[in-house]
Amino acid sequence: MGAPGNKVALYLKRRARWSPLEIAFWVFAFATIWLFPGKYLILKDTAILALFALSLDLILGYAGIISLGQAAFFGLAGYFAGLVAKHGIITEPVIALVCAGLLAALLGFITSFLVLRGSDLTRLMVTLGVSLMLGELANRYSDITGGADGLQGVEIEPIFGRFRFDLFGHNGYVYCLIVLFVCFVIVRRIVYSPFGLSLRSIKGNTLRAAAIGVPVKWRLVSIYTVSAGVAGIAGALLTQTTAFCSLDVFSLERSADLLLVLIIGGTGYLYGGLIGAVIYKFLQDWIANLTPQYWQFWIGLVLVVIVLIGRERMSGWIGSVRALLARLTTRFFPRSLALRSASPEGH
Amino acid sequence: MLTILYDGIAYGMLLFVLACGLSVTLGLMNFINLAHGAFAMAGGYCTVILVNRLGIPFALGLPIAFLFTALLGGFFERTLYVHVYSRSHLDQVLFTIGLVFMSVAAVDYTMGSSQQFVQIPEALQGQFEVAGIGMGKYRLLIIVICGLLTIALQLTLAKTRFGSRLRAAVDDQRVARGLGINVGAVFGITFAFGSGLAGLGGALGAEILGLDPTFPLKYMIYFLIVVTVGGTSSITGPFFASILLGIADVSGKYYVPKLGAFVIYAVMIVVLIWRPQGLFARGAAR
């Protein structure tokens, strides 16, 4: 009985091993600290966007929840981080970061029950509605939040009392990258756990998931809460590294851009948000240099074209690129299993 | 207070005319068209050009805006939308958001980003005093036009052949097709008509809602709220939802101005908690 069971166990556990491609990705990511010294600001923005996209991938790619409202958690945590720094309530940035994430997770938990009811459209509306509502609230209480001018006078203390946020953004970027990596590792663990497997089953066939004993609602509430927390951490990072927070953190544009990032990168295999964020930022930089005011037009065009081409075809292309990379890695590292996807179509 | 009620009703009816095309589209083809507001914007700008720049009388400007937008809607439906019908909701959302971004930027480029004002005729400016209520003349026009439209729509749906085909197709597309109803044509006509209505609403509403390139983004959420709360299986649902939301929004903005649209969002969320399929929806949500 033991031997075949062990084989199965080994097979399953091997799939969760860090593939050489993944290791290369992160080595390169950290190497950028030294490779691109003049570009810290855009790199930092990319890292924050990547974390934000990761939060959406968790619910969209793994649980099948369409949401236009991740901005709610992003913005709530962002303002929290700004306010606690400005008023000296929590001076250590890392503690503020964690608290901001927890606050966002709490909001996620509370709103999860709304999100689980009704159809796709209802979900879309409720998630969007919550984030727009928070935006209105932030506007209303402009004496606290600074309203349309944004939160002014935020000063962030050095991390651990030692690493000051410098003008060039070096420490800020390293901070964001480390936070991104830590969150990624935790999320990755979740995804490869039995909990993660149950999520995939819910996304694949909710009816059957319930029929085999999965408490669907509670799993979805849990992952939505975690996703909200991650989005919140991203928002707090933005405030801490820019010492500023404004109303546009709650905007529709922010949530829509996030969807675009995930569509470009693909959902359901964790790296979609990261890769998508890099490509998106690159696109944005490039297009903004060509036609600064009409960036929105080109983004809209990209969206339309992507949908017309078809996401399946795109993930087909992504899939063939990954398959190619996988073949190359197994050539050089024969005993590994290359970059595995949660859902093989990478959609 | 009654003035607020009056204003709220006018606002609500305007919202209804703007949103009912969206409601039918969603109910008919299960298609989430977030770009609906762009058609409204097109109608608004069309009227601005006609009335302000070409000197065409306002009364003519409105029906021309309707026709123009209906044709525009029909054109886009046949060329672009038809490719996305069978896709997932997420794809539809992305596609139409993309269209919105493109239209907003395009209008910004061609018409500039400032607010546009339609020159409404003298006769419609000012207000009546009736029993102590200040009834704006323009708003009265809105109530009349939208009221007539609603009745016409309801009659079309209930009494005409096209109406019954439309209702059949909304009910069950496959069966309707099996009965020989050309669902594609029904949808094309309905989409064009709904877009035309949106254009008319945009033209009518320029005075009250304002008109600038960000119109589709600003008001899209309102239309979606109407549709979500009102459900998609009738005309009356969105109608009452619009009135409710119109009054709520106007009162909210009057009594608690800084909260702005907060009231509407809160109402929507409360309604959706209570009835996820909308206040007036019939049965299972799609």
Added chain:
Amino acid sequence: MPILQTIGLEKRFGGILAAQNVNLAVEPGARHALIGPNGAGKTTVINLLTGVLRPTSGRIELEGRDITGLLPHQRVRLGMARTFQINQLFLDLTPLESIGLVISERLSTGADWWRLVGSKSAVTDEIVEIVERFRLGDVMHERTAILPYGKQRLLEIALAFACRPRVLLLDEPAAGVPEAERHELLATIEALPKDVTVLLIEHDMDLVFSFAQRISVLVNGALFVDGAPDEVARDPRVKAVYLGEELDA
């Protein structure tokens, strides 16, 4: 005492009475078949039993315990599992993962988020056992979506079996299975342990009569005849229903 029982079970959809006054009693360890013409309401009864539908009135009892208000996943925990007439599988998972998922949930380790899939030997050992029982060994690492239909059908039953139910509801297990793959399927059903009570819906009369010790006939949502196979086979009313004669004109 019956292990599964419905008392006065009724389900209305608007004006349509899909199930009326259904009093079904399934004995422990039984091989019980539920048959009836198309549209008789057999799948409705299963959906009511498993909690996918809520009854308009009536009660359902599992091992003497009232389960009428419980959600589907709660009924699974109490020992009732089902298969679906049209395969409801996890198309992107492999049979290995799907079966592992079921076992993991059953052992209440399904919510563990900090350890890797495959790190519990209790689960992996049992996966192997079930995979062998249901002859899925050669396909266990393939994506379910690409499996041949017969294997998918076996997986369908394997998933329900992995819940280690006391009562197993099989909704037309042989439906759509090509002749060549039927034998494997039927043999697997025959080999189910004797302590698992099986309620089978089927159209295939050969399967029904070779398998069932007790048959209930459902017509127009109502239980019509209930008894041993040879009784039911001989009953003229059953013949009339199946040969198309209207009962209530």
